[in-house]
Structure formats: C-alpha cells, structure tokens
Amino acid sequence: MGAWAQLRALRRDFLGYLLDAARLGDLVLLRPAPGVKIWLVNHPELIFEVLVSRAAEMQKSAMTNKMVGKFLGQGLVLAEGELHRQQRRAIQPAFRGSVVAALSPAIEAATTAATRSWRDGQAVEIEGTMTRLSLLIIAQLLFGEGEGARGGTDASLQRAMERFGESMAQRFRSMPLPNWLPTARRRAERAAIEVFDHAIAKHLETSPSDSLATKLLALGLAPAEIRDHIATLYFAGHETTAKWLTWTLWLIARDPELGERLRDDESDALLNRVLLESLRLYPPAWLFDRETTTELELGGYAIPKRSTLYLSPFVSHRDPRYFDAPDQFCPERFVGGFEASLPRGAYYPFGFGPRNCVGRPLAELTARVALRDLLKRWRFSVDPKLELRPQPASTLRPTTPLYLTIHPH
Structure with a gap:
C-alpha cells in the first residue's frame, strides 16, 4: 500500500490501520505519509528489547515532542x-505505597462528592464525571487539600485539559503541518496553555507545605x-485514570450479573481481574513511541539512526498468540496470575523499564x-446494543459521549 493510501486508511481508522499492519509480521515498516517511515514493533521480545534492555539507545520521538512539547515542556x-533520571528520583517518593495508600479516604470522599447529585433512573455522562473525579484526586496530591486542590478542578482548567485532548485527537488524524502555520487548532492550543499556566501559578501560591x-x-x-x-503529572495523572474508569464502567454496565458479583466481592479479586481485562482491551496509554539514537539491529533488520518505532x-493486547478470543471481554482469563505467565512485552498497559508509568500506584x-464505592452504591446499565468505539488521542477515549443509567442499591 502506497503512502497516500496508508494516509487515507490512517485517517479513516488509525487503530484498524495498526491492527491490519500487525498481521503482516513482528516488525512492520509503515509509510503513513509521503516521506514518513515508522516501524511498528509487534512481538513481546522486541517490545521488551526496545523498552528495557536497549532503552539507553532510545529516546522519545521528534513527533511526540512536536505534538505535546508545548504543553508538557521538559517534564517527566x-x-x-540524566535529566529524566533526576526527575524520577525527585518525584518517585510521592508515589510510594505508603504515601499513595494514605489517599484512600480522600479518593472515597471525592467519589462520593462527584456523584452526590446522581438520582435514581438518571442517565449520567460518565467520562466527564470520571474526569472531574480524577482531576480532584491528582489536584489533592499536587496542591494538598486546601484551596489549591479545589482550584485544580475549576471549569477553565478542565476546559484547557479538554482542548488539549481534542487537539491530540485531531493531530492523530491529520498530516503533519509546518510549525509556523497559524491554524485554528494551534491558536486554541496556545489559549489552553495560557489558561493552564495562569491557573497553576495561582494554585502554587495557596498550596500547603506538605503538597507535592x-x-x-x-x-x-x-x-x-x-x-x-506539574503539567506532566496533572495531565498524565488524571487523563489515563479517567479513561480507565470510563471504559471499565461501560464494560460492567453491559453485564448486570457481573455488576452484582462485583458488589458482593469482599476480597476485590474479581474487581482486580475486571480492571486488568479493561486495561487489556482499552489501554488509555494505547501507543508508545521511541526514536533510535544510533543505528541498531532489531528483529533481524538494520534500523537506521533517528528511526521512529x-x-x-492496544494492538499487542489483541494478539491471538497470547490471548484467546482477544476481542472478547473475559475477566476470568486473569485468574491465577495469568498476566505473570505471559511473555514480557505481551501485556504492558503501564509500559516497562526506566520510563514506566511513575503514577501507576x-x-x-x-x-x-x-x-x-460506586458499585456499592449504584447499579449501572446501558443498551446492550450500544457499541462504543475507541478513538485514539493523547489517551484512548470513546468516540461518542457515554451515558449510563443508574439506580441506587
């Protein structure tokens, strides 16, 4: 398939384009636009090699820097x-087990507050609610529980986050344009960054001494x-969690019996399996990229310096070599530590190696x-015929708003 045909296929269905490419082999050269070459790495051993054993020979791609650099700057x-290693050392203590575990009461309180207005029989727009919930939680980590955290969920800041996410979705479906071109999207991006920077400066003034x-x-x-x-932790810390919760609630709502079993699950064993399977089917971090800093050999191919991988x-988790019925939602596949039995690099929703997700805990x-908390208090239902298609952007999000009907237990 020529470059123009690949570009049309990418713009029509980027995820489908990647899935189709993966069927061609474990290392596939893509040409998604004239003059653009990208290697799709599609075997666990090669994925682990890129992310872990040869991580020192990789860096984030010029494409990623161009797409998110203006917003995230030189954050994590x-x-x-060495700059990345210094940043990890500085930030890692905030995400240690004991520090994170102490946030449990705040998370439960935030969940209750975010759903306080819900009423029996209401159709609730889930993604927005989960986004507000996640914003409040990450704001409490960053700015403490005072005025700074409350400001971290203000409407203008949330709109700036939404504008950035929408911009990423548009970028993934369009040809790269010169940086100097003053498009409407770029004007909106600059406005969102200005709103964000102003809000962050204001919240820093009111943060208590124990805040990150x-x-x-x-x-x-x-x-x-x-x-x-703060931009990196704020965006990455709420966006991925919000989408994880959104996809998981949709999957649960489609199976009322599963919802009842989860409510009665005292050990959280079933809930953990549901969460793992949700991440398998709809990983919020659906794409990682790397750029080679030297010429190297990978999977029997010579990969030139400055190549994008x-x-x-999203693709790996649907590989039929490692997942039976890969398109089906089946939490029971994770019984008995199934994920630990997989080859390293077959299941990696949080990444691997020195750049794995610092906020995973x-x-x-x-x-x-x-x-x-939600399943204890509410039953969720949805039209079983509703098919919710994923849309690739900065995270994997539904293409259309998701409304779930709620009833109290």
Whole structure:
C-alpha cells in the first residue's frame, strides 16, 4: 500500500490501520505519509528489547515532542538521559505505597462528592464525571487539600485539559503541518496553555507545605521546571485514570450479573481481574513511541539512526498468540496470575523499564477505591446494543459521549 493510501486508511481508522499492519509480521515498516517511515514493533521480545534492555539507545520521538512539547515542556514524559533520571528520583517518593495508600479516604470522599447529585433512573455522562473525579484526586496530591486542590478542578482548567485532548485527537488524524502555520487548532492550543499556566501559578501560591507542588519548590527548581513537572503529572495523572474508569464502567454496565458479583466481592479479586481485562482491551496509554539514537539491529533488520518505532498496547493486547478470543471481554482469563505467565512485552498497559508509568500506584488505587464505592452504591446499565468505539488521542477515549443509567442499591 502506497503512502497516500496508508494516509487515507490512517485517517479513516488509525487503530484498524495498526491492527491490519500487525498481521503482516513482528516488525512492520509503515509509510503513513509521503516521506514518513515508522516501524511498528509487534512481538513481546522486541517490545521488551526496545523498552528495557536497549532503552539507553532510545529516546522519545521528534513527533511526540512536536505534538505535546508545548504543553508538557521538559517534564517527566519528554525529558531524556540524566535529566529524566533526576526527575524520577525527585518525584518517585510521592508515589510510594505508603504515601499513595494514605489517599484512600480522600479518593472515597471525592467519589462520593462527584456523584452526590446522581438520582435514581438518571442517565449520567460518565467520562466527564470520571474526569472531574480524577482531576480532584491528582489536584489533592499536587496542591494538598486546601484551596489549591479545589482550584485544580475549576471549569477553565478542565476546559484547557479538554482542548488539549481534542487537539491530540485531531493531530492523530491529520498530516503533519509546518510549525509556523497559524491554524485554528494551534491558536486554541496556545489559549489552553495560557489558561493552564495562569491557573497553576495561582494554585502554587495557596498550596500547603506538605503538597507535592510545595516540595518541588523547596528543591530549588526553576519556575519553568516546576511548571513542566506539574503539567506532566496533572495531565498524565488524571487523563489515563479517567479513561480507565470510563471504559471499565461501560464494560460492567453491559453485564448486570457481573455488576452484582462485583458488589458482593469482599476480597476485590474479581474487581482486580475486571480492571486488568479493561486495561487489556482499552489501554488509555494505547501507543508508545521511541526514536533510535544510533543505528541498531532489531528483529533481524538494520534500523537506521533517528528511526521512529511504534509500540501499541492496544494492538499487542489483541494478539491471538497470547490471548484467546482477544476481542472478547473475559475477566476470568486473569485468574491465577495469568498476566505473570505471559511473555514480557505481551501485556504492558503501564509500559516497562526506566520510563514506566511513575503514577501507576495512584492510578491503581484510584480505580479500585472509586469503583468499589460506586458499585456499592449504584447499579449501572446501558443498551446492550450500544457499541462504543475507541478513538485514539493523547489517551484512548470513546468516540461518542457515554451515558449510563443508574439506580441506587
């Protein structure tokens, strides 16, 4: 398929384009636009090699820097080398088990507050609610439980986040354009960044001494560095969790019997399997990319320096070599530690290696505590004929708003 035909296929259905490409082999050269070459890495051993054993020979791609660099700056997502290692060391303590576990009461309280207006028989728009919930939780981590955290969920800041997500969705479906071209999308992006930066500066002034933001200030970092840290943690910390909760609630709502079993599950064993299977089918971080910093051999092919590699959990998690009935929602596949039996690189919703998700403990705790609280108090239902298609953007999101009908237990 020529470059123009691939571009049309990509714009029509990017995920389908990647799935079709993966059927061609374990390492596939894509040409999604004239002059553009990207390698799709589609075997667990090669994925693990890229993310772990040869991570030092990789960096985030120029494409990713172009797409999110203006918003995230040189925060943890885009920093490289020693700067990235320093940032991990500075931020990691905030996500240790004991620190995160102490947030359980706050997560439960935030879940109750976010759903306080729900009424019997109401059709609730789920993605927006889960986004507000996740925003409040990450704001409490960053800015504490005072005015700063409450400000972290203000409407203007939420709209800035939404504008950024919409911009990413548009970028994934269009040809790259020159940076100097003053498009409406770029004007909207600049406006969203200005709103975000103003809000963050305001919240920093009111953060208590035990907040992560204040601790970053105490490290003596430059204001621009602190801003980039907060932008990265704020966006990545709420966006992925919100989408994880959204997809999981939709899957549960389609199976009323499963909802009842989850309500009665005292051990959380079934809930954990549901969460793992939700991440398999709809991983919010649906695509990772890397750029080679040197010429290297991968899977028997010579990969030139500065080559872009794509690794897609959305694609890998549907590989029939490792997952029976890969398109079916089947939480029972994770009985008995199934994920541990898989080849390294077959299931990687949070990534691997030195760039794995630093916020994973918080995301997992938020998902468990929030869902436990929601399922204890509410039953969710949806038209079983509703097919919710995923849309690739900065995270994997539904193409249309998701409304679930709720009833109290």
